[in-house]
Amino acid sequence: MRVLVVEDDPGLGPTIAAGLRSAGFAADRAESLEEADLKVSVNAYDCVVADRGLPDGDALDLIRRWRGAGRPVPVLVLTAFGTVEDRVSGFEHGADDYLVKPFAMAELVVRVRALCRRERPPRLPELAVGDVTLDLPSRRVRRAGVLLTLTAKEFAVLEALMSRAGEVLTRSELIESCWDEMSDPMSNVVDVVVGQLRRKLGPPDLIDSVRGVGYRIGGPSGR
Incomplete structure (x- = not known):
């Protein structure tokens, strides 16, 4: 936001x-x-x-x-x-x-x-993709019931992806939603944060990379 x-x-x-x-x-x-x-x-x-x-x-x-x-x-x-x-x-x-x-x-x-x-469409207080749940009111993320520790930016990116599960979000869309004007749109900040998210979420990987476009969660490999 x-x-x-x-x-x-x-x-x-x-x-x-x-x-x-x-x-x-x-x-x-x-x-x-x-x-x-x-x-x-x-x-x-x-x-x-x-x-x-x-x-x-x-x-x-x-x-x-x-x-x-x-x-x-x-x-x-x-x-x-x-x-x-x-x-x-x-x-x-x-x-x-x-x-x-x-x-x-x-x-x-x-x-x-x-x-x-x-100003956003009404949403459930909890988002879920596979065995990952994101509790919006408490800002807690769990995988298979295990509580994960995410940074504010990692949470923001995961929330953006999970709120549009199955859709491809471009790097520009993620920067517009999760970063401010101090961020360089040509930098690799999105890739870095997604990499950190993948490590913290652990296997199997739920986040798909769409070459030259961006990322998706809940796609072909992220059920």
Whole structure:
């Protein structure tokens, strides 16, 4: 899941992005309304986390323009403006959630994850391919009942593959879904993570390589 953090504070912006990455999100950053508007126009974000007070205006005005233009990307407004009137104004402008500073990173992560899933087709809380199960609420993966320890990126790639079991996901699709703008699309990051996943999942191999295209789980060899 890919998130845009719109925050101009030089300390808080990187901290929020780092916290989201630690929770398994791909997180990009913008420091102004103009930069945020450009990035949302060219990237498919699952959620935007936006401070209100930015150098070139109030994020609520940008949210209102997005809604008027038919852009449905969920937005969580993160701000020090915490009165009832402020929160009501945020929702009236098209915000989907509102979190007042100071905040706990754990709460932000839970709220962002809920907003990301709101825009996706309803899914069962558990995905299964063969003897591999992926529990989304607890973020636990088991093979033949044995609990596996995966990194946040390995979990994200496995979730992407298992949510579309039987389909081939290109490297570009996996990068778009699981990495942020700091990743080089020409690098071998996808191949490295898939290799790590294969070692941790163990034999028999469930992940098929489709030469020149990408990867699939639950295909001819991954039942």
